Amino acid sequence: MWKYIKKNWKKEKGFTLVELLAVIVILGIIVAIAVPAVGSIIDSSEKDAHEANVELFINAAKMADMDEEYDIESGISLGDLLDGGYLEEIPTNPTDGIEYSGSVTKSDDGYTYNSGSAQATNPDDNNG
Secondary structure, X not given: OHHHHHHHHHHOOOOOHHHHHHHHHHHHHXXXXXXXXXXXXXXXXXXXXXXXXXXXXXXXXXXXXXXXXXXXXXXXXXXXXXXXXXXXXXXXXXXXXXXXXXXXXXXXXXXXXXXXXXXXXXXXXXXX
């Protein structure tokens, strides 16, 4: 019995064309599902990184405002925050790779980051 199984086992060499095509189709389906999912994860992580950078700028401006060295109401540039030691470096925007520029201002509504093209506001709970 074992001789018969060993003899027939040795005759089988490789895979059939149908088996190879089935594997390729399955891999294609997996790739078709995975690529859009990975793309949306990358997009959302870039958005989250941008929001974290804006929050960093606003928090640095709050620290500068507490030290009362700058007039935050008229605006403080990111370069001033860097020179004052409130930022270690100015990060690059994750969507385009260009270093952030702009300023942070304080108003009755809170602190606002103003870039050349967008604004982000963080209400300050301690206005008064």
